[in-house]
Amino acid sequence: MSAALIERGLAFIGALVVGVTTTVQLKNDWNSTGIDNAVTKLLLGLMAFGCVLVLLAVFGVLGG
Numbered sequence: 001m002s003a004a005l006i007e008r009g010l011a012f013i014g015a016l017v018v019g020v021t022t023t024v025q026l027k028n029d030w031n032s033t034g035i036d037n038a039v040t041k042l043l044l045g046l047m048a049f050g051c052v053l054v055l056l057a058v059f060g061v062l063g064g
Contacts (some may be wrong), residue, residue, distance in 0.1 A: 008058050011058050012055065012058045013056075015054040015055050016051075018047065018051055019052070019055075021042050021049045022051065024047060025049055026041060026044040026048065029044070
C-alpha cells in the first residue's frame with residue numbers, strides 16, 4: 001500500500017464527509033433571506049464545488 005493510495009483514500013473520505021455536511025446545510029439555508037445568508041450560501045456552494053473537484057482528482061479525472 002503506497003503513500004499515494006492512503007492519501008487518496010483520506011481525501012475521498014474527507015471530501016464525502018465535508019460534501020454531505022455542506023450540501024445538507026445549504027439545503028437547510030436555501031430559503032433564508034438577507035445579505036449575510038446570501039454570503040453563507042455562496043461560501044457553502046463554493047465548498048461543495050471544492051469537494052466535487054477533490055473527488056474528481058481522487059479518481060484521476062483532474063490532475064496528472
